[in-house]
Amino acid sequence: MKTAIVTGGSAGIGEATVRRLHHDGFRVITGARRLDKLEHITGPLDHATALSLDVTDPDSIDRFVADAVAAAGDDGIAVLVNNAGAALGLESVAEAREDLWQRMFELNVMGVLRMTKALLPQLIASGDGHILNVGSIAGFETYPGGGGYTASKHALRAVTRTLRIELLGKPVRVTEVAPGLVETEFSLVRFEQDAKRAKGVYSGMQPLTGEDIADCIAWAVTRPAHVNIDEILVRPRAQATATAVYREPTS
Ligand code: NAP
Numbered sequence: 001m002k003t004a005i006v007t008g009g010s011a012g013i014g015e016a017t018v019r020r021l022h023h024d025g026f027r028v029i030t031g032a033r034r035l036d037k038l039e040h041i042t043g044p045l046d047h048a049t050a051l052s053l054d055v056t057d058p059d060s061i062d063r064f065v066a067d068a069v070a071a072a073g074d075d076g077i078a079v080l081v082n083n084a085g086a087a088l089g090l091e092s093v094a095e096a097r098e099d100l101w102q103r104m105f106e107l108n109v110m111g112v113l114r115m116t117k118a119l120l121p122q123l124i125a126s127g128d129g130h131i132l133n134v135g136s137i138a139g140f141e142t143y144p145g146g147g148g149y150t151a152s153k154h155a156l157r158a159v160t161r162t163l164r165i166e167l168l169g170k171p172v173r174v175t176e177v178a179p180g181l182v183e184t185e186f187s188l189v190r191f192e193q194d195a196k197r198a199k200g201v202y203s204g205m206q207p208l209t210g211e212d213i214a215d216c217i218a219w220a221v222t223r224p225a226h227v228n229i230d231e232i233l234v235r236p237r238a239q240a241t242a243t244a245v246y247r248e249p250t251s
Contacts, residue, residue: 001047003072004221005028007055007115008148009083010037012156012184013134016210017081017215018219025195027075031055033083050194055111056103078126079221080119082112083134087190090145095162101148108152111157120172129172130227132217133160137235143242153178164230175220180196180235181245203204204247205238 004021007016009030022028025198029054034039036048049071053058068077085108088100112133123129138150139157157176164174187198201207213234220229238246 001025001027001076001077002078002135003029004028004079004081005068005077005115005119006081006083007053007111008032008042009040012084012186013182013210013213014081015041015226016224016227017083018042018044018048019216020080020211020214021079021221022188024218024222026079026177027072027183029071029077031064039101045059053084055115056106058114061118063113066080069239072118072122074105077119077122079126079130079132080115081132081134081221082115084111085134085136087138087149087186088242089190092145093147101151104148105155108149109155110154115185116159116163119228124170127169127171130175130221131160131163131172132175132177132221133211134217135160135176135178137178137242139176139178140212140233141242146242156226164228171225172209173225175229175231177213177220177232177234179208179213179216180211180239181207182213184210204250205245206236208236 006014006017006028009018010032011131018028018030018041023122027047029049030038031051033054035052042048044049051064051067053064088104089097091097135157138146138152142150160176162245167174184201187201191197216232216234
């Protein structure tokens with residue numbers, strides 16, 4: 001049985017990816033900080049394991065990887081979905097909160113780096129490894145107030161592109177799935193649990209769902225081993241750029 005690791009499986013895109021890869025026949029090992037939420041998701045699923053993980057904490061990653069390797073056993077680990085991530089705040093560069101920028105870089109860039117370094121030997125040893133990084137249209141564009149988040153997702157994209165070149169000749173595929181607006185806990189986290197402000201992000205338009213992105217992820221990781229899907233850029237029909245969003249007028 002092929003084993004996939006999914007970071008940030010306790011909500012949103014990660015949760016949908018855990019369910020979808022499990023449905024598609026993978027053993028899934030997932031990590032996040034809220035272990036209770038993770039266990040609620042994996043509990044009813046065979047061959048699914050929930051482990052505590054904070055990708056900003058190297059000791060937590062060491063423990064997670066040791067436990068994941070043990071849980072996968074002789075099957076090894078073939079797929080790593082680096083999904084855990086967040087946008088924090090919407091201040092202009094002039095008003096930027098350095099603490100939020102640092103947290104975004106720790107999570108969206110350093111977290112992916114650490115997880116990738118820790119699991120790369122396993123992925124290579126599997127003979128058909130795959131690193132799938134969940135980027136964002138924020139890795140392709142910028143928008144006012146998005147400086148810290150877009151900088152971190154541009155950095156993640158650069159790391160992903162670098163890995164694609166560095167792993168040439170090794171049995172590891174590298175993919176970035178870069179979504180536009182997806183309705184998850186993302187905006188709640190961004191606006192510090194302000195539900196009204198978070199809901200406003202998706203008002204008058206139909207955003208993507210976590211399941212839509214899980215569909216892209218599952219498709220990319222189930223292509224034949226010689227097929228590398230480099231990038232999937234996916235947005236709602238109602239979103240043409242980060243800021244060009246068509247909203248139905250509300251009566
Ligand atoms: P979400 O619903 O807020 O889920 C984020 C997940 O990341 C949660 O499971 C959270 O779990 C986990 N996480 C946060 N900090 C973590 C840490 N330090 N260590 C381990 N796990 C951590 O958001 P989402 O929309 O599904 O976001 C998933 C990915 O998609 C992110 O990389 C995000 O940048 C990207 N993305 C989202 C959108 C969008 O519009 N939603 C668009 C483009 C890209 P815990 O809190 O339990 O740790």
